[in-house]
Amino acid sequence: MTETRWLDPTEMAAWRAFLSTSHLLERRIEEQLKSAAGLTHPQYEILVRLADAPGRQMRMTELARGVVVSKSALTYQINQLEKAGLVERTTCPSDDRGVLAVITEAGIQCLRQVAPGHLDVVRAYLIDRLTREELESMTTAMTKTEQALRAE
Amino acid sequence: MTETRWLDPTEMAAWRAFLSTSHLLERRIEEQLKSAAGLTHPQYEILVRLADAPGRQMRMTELARGVVVSKSALTYQINQLEKAGLVERTTCPSDDRGVLAVITEAGIQCLRQVAPGHLDVVRAYLIDRLTREELESMTTAMTKTEQALRAE
DNA sequence: CAGAGTTCGTTCAGATTTGAACCAGTACTC
DNA sequence: GAGTACTGGTTCAAATCTGAACGAACTCTG
Numbered sequence: 407m408t409e410t411r412w413l414d415p416t417e418m419a420a421w422r423a424f425l426s427t428s429h430l431l432e433r434r435i436e437e438q439l440k441s442a443a444g445l446t447h448p449q450y451e452i453l454v455r456l457a458d459a460p461g462r463q464m465r466m467t468e469l470a471r472g473v474v475v476s477k478s479a480l481t482y483q484i485n486q487l488e489k490a491g492l493v494e495r496t497t498c499p500s501d502d503r504g505v506l507a508v509i510t511e512a513g514i515q516c517l518r519q520v521a522p523g524h525l526d527v528v529r530a531y532l533i534d535r536l537t538r539e540e541l542e543s544m545t546t547a548m549t550k551t552e553q554a555l556r557a558e
Numbered sequence: 559m560t561e562t563r564w565l566d567p568t569e570m571a572a573w574r575a576f577l578s579t580s581h582l583l584e585r586r587i588e589e590q591l592k593s594a595a596g597l598t599h600p601q602y603e604i605l606v607r608l609a610d611a612p613g614r615q616m617r618m619t620e621l622a623r624g625v626v627v628s629k630s631a632l633t634y635q636i637n638q639l640e641k642a643g644l645v646e647r648t649t650c651p652s653d654d655r656g657v658l659a660v661i662t663e664a665g666i667q668c669l670r671q672v673a674p675g676h677l678d679v680v681r682a683y684l685i686d687r688l689t690r691e692e693l694e695s696m697t698t699a700m701t702k703t704e705q706a707l708r709a710e
Numbered sequence: 711c712a713g714a715g716t717t718c719g720t721t722c723a724g725a726t727t728t729g730a731a732c733c734a735g736t737a738c739t740c
Numbered sequence: 741g742a743g744t745a746c747t748g749g750t751t752c753a754a755a756t757c758t759g760a761a762c763g764a765a766c767t768c769t770g
Contacts, residue, residue, distance in 0.1 A: 419697050420700075544575070
């Protein structure tokens with residue numbers, strides 16, 4: 407039974423700021439995407455990742471890991487995007503269990519149309535408010551945590 | 559129709575790292591709190607804020623703003639916490655519309671018991687991995703965004 | 711003090727998320 | 741090659757979140 411290590415004021419300020427900001431920004435982004443294109447943020451991220459992927463396609467599990475949602479949430483969202491004609495499913499040639507999500511031409515078009523407004527928000531509230539040093543410091547800090555968490 | 563301002567590699571790296579990390583950390587925290595105490599992260603945050611508040615109580619709307627959830631989500635969570643005996647509702651003496659959420663003694667005890675394990679996670683994946691400079695840089699960066707978003 | 715406009719909190723319907731359970735296919739191991 | 745263990749994706753029930761609609765109470769004018 408070791409002593410509890412509380413956060414000192416500097417640590418607490420950092421943690422609180424991070425927590426509030428991530429939630430506030432998430433809400434703002436969600437609102438913008440919804441009103442501009444009827445997309446949720448996870449849906450948008452799925453499209454971005456697929457568009458960037460070689461062959462514009464990705465395995466379900468890999469995609470879920472990238473976007474950071476559960477496998478079942480991804481299944482649900484891919485269903486939604488499929489209904490909307492922005493994504494299609496293909497069976498994976500190398501693994502019969504596998505499913506490949508592929509972004510359609512309509513999906514690419516949708517992304518092209520939505521991305522500017524989305525990036526405006528990301529810039530207006532986050533990126534453009536930070537100095538180059540802050541930007542880089544944030545990347546190294548976030549990357550440390552990301553790697554630790556991805557390593558499980 | 560102005561030119562779209564894409565993110566350069568440094569900006570993109572910062573944004574992607576922030577996004578993934580906040581989601582990964584959120585998931586990890588949620589998992590820890592659930593298994594350790596059957597609490598969700600919002601519930602934990604509600605308890606913390608109430609415990610820190612003068613009189614251990616807070617108005618619903620103020621609390622919702624602090625925790626960054628919708629008013630209806632807060633109503634729901636306060637109901638849950640009330641069922642669990644960790645929080646009580648009081649009518650606000652100065653405003654008949656108002657409702658004060660008050661943390662109970664059981665709520666305080668719960669918090670005392672849960673906080674160490676929660677802080678261990680926050681430390682292990684974020685705080686303890688950052689230098690003092692990174693911590694401070696993150697605070698200034700996050701605070702800029704937070705203020706911009708809170709100003710609406 | 712009447713009335714318009716706000717603000718407070720709840721209720722409601724609908725959308726989304728999660729983890730557990732499950733089946734199908736793959737990969738080891740002997 | 742049979743057997744066991746693992747991985748991939750879907751389905752399911754339950755929990756939670758959001759915005760819109762609502763009634764009640766406050767505030768500010770005139």
